[in-house]
Amino acid sequence: MFDHIGLKVKDLDASVRFYTAALAPLGFGLCSRDDSSAGFGPPGEPALWLYPTQGTAGPGSHLAFRASQHAAVDRFHASGLEAGGKDNGKPGVRADYSPTYYAAFLKDPDGNNIEAVCLK
Numbered sequence: 001m002f003d004h005i006g007l008k009v010k011d012l013d014a015s016v017r018f019y020t021a022a023l024a025p026l027g028f029g030l031c032s033r034d035d036s037s038a039g040f041g042p043p044g045e046p047a048l049w050l051y052p053t054q055g056t057a058g059p060g061s062h063l064a065f066r067a068s069q070h071a072a073v074d075r076f077h078a079s080g081l082e083a084g085g086k087d088n089g090k091p092g093v094r095a096d097y098s099p100t101y102y103a104a105f106l107k108d109p110d111g112n113n114i115e116a117v118c119l120k
Contacts, residue, residue, distance in 0.1 A: 002047070003047070004046070004047045004048070004049060005047065005048050005049070005063065006048075006049040006050075006051055007048070007049070007050055007051070007061060007063075007110070007112060008051050008052075008053040008110075009050045009051065009052060009053065009108075009109065009110050010052070010053065010109070010110055011052075011109060012035075012037075012038060012050060012051075012052040014084060014109045015038070015050050015108060015109050015110065016030065016033065016038050016050065017083050017084065018080060018083045018084050018085055018108050018109055019038075019040050019048070019050070019108070020040075020083070021079040021080060021082060021083035022076050022079050022080030022083060022085060022106060022108075022114065022116075023040055023048075023065065023076070024075075024079060025067075025072045025075030025076045025079055025116075026065050026066075026067050026068075026072055026076055026116055027042065027068075027072075028040055028041055028042060028048075028065070029041075029043065031043065031044060031045065031046040032046050035052075036051070036052070037049055037050060037051050037052075038050045048063070060107075060110070060111040060112045060113055061112045061113070062112070062113040062114075062115065063112065063113075063114050063115065064103075064115040064116070064117050065114075065115065065116050065117070066116075066117060066118075066119075067116045067117060067118040068118065069118055069120065070091070070102050070118050070120075072116065072118065073091050073102055073103060073104050073116045073117065073118050074091045074104070076104060076106075076116035077090065077091050077104035077106060077116070080106040080108075080114070081106070084109055085106035085107060085108055085109070085114070086106065086107040087105075087106065087107075088105035088106055088107045088113055089103070089104060089105030089115075090104060091103070091104035092104075098119070100119055100120060101117060101119060102117065102118045102119075102120070103115055103116065103117040103118070104116055
C-alpha cells in the first residue's frame with residue numbers, strides 16, 4: 001500500500017543510531033544519509049525516511065515492521081533498547097490481536113511507537 005513513510009525527528013543522529021540498531025534484526029539498514037535526511041529499508045530501497053525538524057516533532061506516529069520470526073522481534077526489541085529506545089511492550093504474543101500475533105513495541109527518540117510483528 002505504501003511506497004515510503006517520512007518521520008520528522010528532533011535529533012537525526014540519535015534517530016539514525018536507534019533505527020540502525022532496531023531494524024538490523026529485521027533485515028533493514030541505512031540506505032541513504034546526508035544532513036537533510038536518512039533513508040532505511042532493504043538494500044537500495046529506502047522506504048522509511050527521517051527528516052530533522054526545528055523545535056519539537058509532531059505527535060507520535062505508529063509504525064509496524066514485519067518480522068520473519070519471533071527471534072527477530074526479540075532482537076529488534078533488545079537492539080532498540082540498547083540504542084536508546086524506550087520499552088513500550090516487551091516481546092510476546094498479543095492474543096487480543098490474534099493467537100499468532102507476536103510483537104514488541106518501542107518508543108523511538110521522538111516518542112513514535114515502533115513495532116516489530118511476526119504473524120506466524
